Amino acid sequence: MLVVFIIAMLGLVILLMIFSKExxxxxxxxxxxxxxxxxxxxxxxxxxxxxxxxxxxxLIVQFPDNEYRVLSLSIPREAFGWEALAYPSNAKRFTxxxxxxxxxxxxxxxxxxxFLNSKRIEPELLEKQWLRLCHRNQAPTDRxxxxxxxxxxxxxxxxxxxxxxxxxxxxxxDTGGGRSYTLEELLAWSNWKVxxxxxxxxxxxxxxxxxxxxxxLINTLITEACKRNGM
Numbered sequence: 001m002l003v004v005f006i007i008a009m010l011g012l013v014i015l016l017m018i019f020s021k022e023x024x025x026x027x028x029x030x031x032x033x034x035x036x037x038x039x040x041x042x043x044x045x046x047x048x049x050x051x052x053x054x055x056x057x058x059l060i061v062q063f064p065d066n067e068y069r070v071l072s073l074s075i076p077r078e079a080f081g082w083e084a085l086a087y088p089s090n091a092k093r094f095t096x097x098x099x100x101x102x103x104x105x106x107x108x109x110x111x112x113x114x115f116l117n118s119k120r121i122e123p124e125l126l127e128k129q130w131l132r133l134c135h136r137n138q139a140p141t142d143r144x145x146x147x148x149x150x151x152x153x154x155x156x157x158x159x160x161x162x163x164x165x166x167x168x169x170x171x172x173x174d175t176g177g178g179r180s181y182t183l184e185e186l187l188a189w190s191n192w193k194v195x196x197x198x199x200x201x202x203x204x205x206x207x208x209x210x211x212x213x214x215x216x217l218i219n220t221l222i223t224e225a226c227k228r229n230g231m
Contacts, residue, residue, distance in 0.1 A: 045112060046063060046112050046115045047063065047111055048063065048098050049063060049064060049098075050062040051094070051096050051101055052156055052222060053091060053092045053131060053226060054129045055088070055130060055132055057074065057085075057088055057091050058070050058071060059073060059101070060157075063111075063115065068120070068121050068126055068157075069115065069118035069119060070119055070121045071118040073085045076107065076113075076117070082105070082107050084103075084105040088229070090103070090105050092225075093105075099111055126157045127155065129155060129157055130153050130155045131153060131225055132151065132152075132153045132225065133152045133154055133201055133224075134151065134199045134225070134228065135149055135150065135151035136150055136199055143175075144168050147169055148167075149167040149168075149176075150165075150198040150199040151164075151166075151167070152164060152165075152195070152201045153165070154218070154222075155180070156222065158180075160180035160182055161218070162180065162181045162183070162186050164178055164186075164192070165177065165178025183214065183217075193205055203228075204221060204224070208221075
């Protein structure tokens with residue numbers, strides 16, 4: 001009987017130990033896949049190197065690895081209702097960082113948007129992009145009583161950086177013409193300052209004469225042209 005009593009007591013002790021164990025903890029919410037995780041801020045994966053406007057209402061965006069892409073500003077204008085972009089001068093006035101471009105009227109586009117909504121531009125087309133520095137009608141002249149326009153433009157991605165032209169008469173009867181120059185060819189042309197002055201481009205003369213670095217020269221000319229809207 002004693003043996004039976006001892007065995008019974010041992011069994012009772014074992015049962016008490018089993019039921020007294022701490023219940024198993026449920027998985028924490030942080031590890032529970034059924035609970036939705038907080039949405040993290042969007043990370044910008046692209047980086048802007050440079051942005052150059054052209055006379056067609058586009059932004060030419062340079063990304064790393066020397067990749068150039070063209071964004072037609074009609075795309076954000078229609079997507080966001082930015083009617084200000086219908087005016088070319090507003091499309092030329094902006095600041096940018098590697099992460100985004102901020103347009104003067106208030107719109108902002110991040111680098112990823114620029115990349116995803118733009119098209120890659122090949123070198124041969126890149127060289128044809130241009131921006132007007134200045135133009136002015138000097139009529140009446142001995143060539144025409146009402147339309148004799150002198151102008152200066154630049155092609156920032158072309159070795160022939162400067163385009164010098166005259167428009168006489170206008171329309172299909174225009175008798176003007178033009179020529180493109182490298183920086184060295186322009187400086188060698190004895191009449192270049194006169195043409196710049198007639199084009200309303202006197203401000204660019206000291207910039208061209210005093211800036212030694214060509215890249216810095218182009219950046220300054222673009223910045224000033226955008227401020228003046230080619231006037």
